[in-house]
Amino acid sequence: MTTPIRDLRARAARHPEALDALVALVLAALTLADVSGGGGSSYAAPGPLAYAVLVAVTGAVALRQRFPVGVLAVVLAGEVYLGAAGQKPSGDIVALLIAVYTVAAHRPLARSVLAGTLAFAVSAALLATATPGVHAVSLTLYLALLATVWWVGRSTRLRRSYLAELEDRAARLEKARFADARAARVEERSRIARELHDVVAHHVSVMTVQAGAARRIIDRDPDLARESIATIEQVGRTALSEMRRIVGVLRTDRDAVAPGSELSPQPGVEDLSGLIEQVRETGLAVELDVAGRERRLSTGVDLAAYRLIQEALTNSLKHAGPHARAWVRLDYGDRSLVVEICDDGRGVIDASAGGSGHGLVGMRERVALYGGELRIGPRTGGGFRVRATFPLEA
Template identity: 45%
Template sequence: MTKPAGFHRSLAHMTGTMSGILAPRRQVSQRSKAFDLLLAGALTLFFGLFSLAQEGVAGVLGVGMLAPLVWRRTHPELVFFAVSSVAVLQWLSGANLMAGNVGLLVALYAISVYGEVKYSRIALGVGGLGVLMATARYYSSSDWRQQITMMVALGALVFGVWAIGERRRTRGLYVAQLEERAAQLERDRDREAKLAVSNERTRIAREIHDVVAHGLSIMIVQADGGLYAADASPEQAKKALATIGDTGRASLTEMRKMLGLLKQDVQPDLDPDQPRPQPGISSLPELIENVRQAGLTVDYQVTGTPRDLPALLGLTAYRIVQEGLTNTLKHAGPGARTCVELDFGREMLTVVVTDDGRGAGVAPSNDPGHGLVGMRQRASISGGTVNAGPKAGGGYEVIARLPYNLPAGGNQ
């Protein structure tokens, strides 16, 4: 006869449920297995032998409620089912309560600690039913007050054992959550450290670009000037060559220091002994003097009350001025004049670099470069802005507004 489809679904569901019960709930160490074996053996020897001496052949049931406790940690649901089944046989056979019945309490505790929550609730219900069955069988001839007293006492014992197991389960889950959270925080910290190192190396790469671009711009201008002055003014040509040499050596030294930082596996900010160039506002006069020696006329003005700036803000201002002067050398053309202005306002530093040359928009160039993008990125890190473009009437202008107070998350 063909079985209905519902029968097959029910059979499959029952098979899956039993498979889940029979499967080990957790990985148990060898030490825990040895402890479970010793505990079950000790309980079986002590209470099992006591049950045999007390009940004779019926005492075998007491042994049957103790021996399965070896697997109480790996198969708590199966152990509780087995022990409860033996207890039911004890009730049906009319055997008295015996020492081996302590196995019921141990199995109930095990399922409340190691079993699934739904099976733990079922086990509590089975324990409550067992209290009613035991009271009805073993205290049926007693006074009703004694029956109620025993029912309450046995019920409190069963519920107390289950509650202790639930509390241990909850505490274990809480500890496991704390451990997982700590592990997650450690993983997040490692990721943030790697990201910080990556960002630092990217920033150093931009520093190298600025150093090389600025140094090469000066060297190219000096080389062109020396070439034209070689015949008419040998002394001027020698001076240009000397400037080229000094600029090249300085740029090479600074670049080597930065490349040394890129070779480090640790975050450079965490090692104060690593050499790291950090120019700031105080380095601007030297920068402007080098540009003047390259043949560019530069006026330098400071208004407002100068103040000490955070390292990041000072470095940002320096690089913006450096990039502005580099662009002037590249694009402004011969005879251009440049003005660098610093205005220390109440809430922000304003950096202005202007020239009266032909402007970057008309200067011939095969490589537009990344100077303006780099300036804006630097300014945004410091919470500021950069505006750049041709001036009305000719020339080019770069205006950077950098607030003194860094935004949240800004690094110095």
């Protein structure tokens, strides 16, 4: 039952003028039917001009959202004429209430106050002078109704403005968050590109040395030369694999790099013991567990796994709180390497938002670069967990 009502409201919101025209048509028909049936001895019989004024007053409601002040002026002018002509009050009263509400809901405060005051004064004067036998209670109730309608319209305008401001603020925050995440991705890709550039440069250097050695010994020791050529083939395949990943990753001249840093060897899982010792010195108890048969990883996966663990432990230091513990587990499988970092701290990182922090963005970029899967979220029993799966190439 709620679905048809919701669809009707959505349709009315899309075509407000059509709805106003329908309201005006129904109001005009009911008004003409009412005054045509006779209004008692105290009211004059309506003439052609009175019928035309009634149609104009009720029909003006169709244009209330486009010309609020103009519609109110037409309705007040019609009210003055009908009151002076001694006509029976009917749908023109409803049209006046609708016009007052519209001005209050669609126009600024100064203009709506002026229009509401004018409508209040004209209505009070007509009820006091043109309506025979009106009581003070009836007059007070009608004027109170008029003031209430104006206040409801004004409240509607304030609420609409408040919601529009909230929507605008949410849109600006969303744009800022998107820009920040995009900048973080660009920065992380630039960093990854530099590191992969060093990896590829190392492989090319090895190939050059091996090629030179094979050229020098190919006549004296063909078997050793063939071994050098096999090494060149293996290293070349690895270099091509890394080159496929570096293509499309952003690398710009504006990324500042410390002098000599590109010449330093890149870390890997073999350096985890040193990293864990550094983390322990800062106060976080960390345990390392290695499962499965250890195997040599490609340089890119080796570096990505190390950076992932480094970033996850850094987040644990920041967010886990005092007296927290962390666990790092490496599980070597036949076709994949599973890296898992857990802690039992407070786990205040909001991963449900997709990881708006630069560190989480970097994790996702690195794991996605090697076709892996990354899961980040709260840990059962408390704490936080980061789990990544890297496919291992044959």
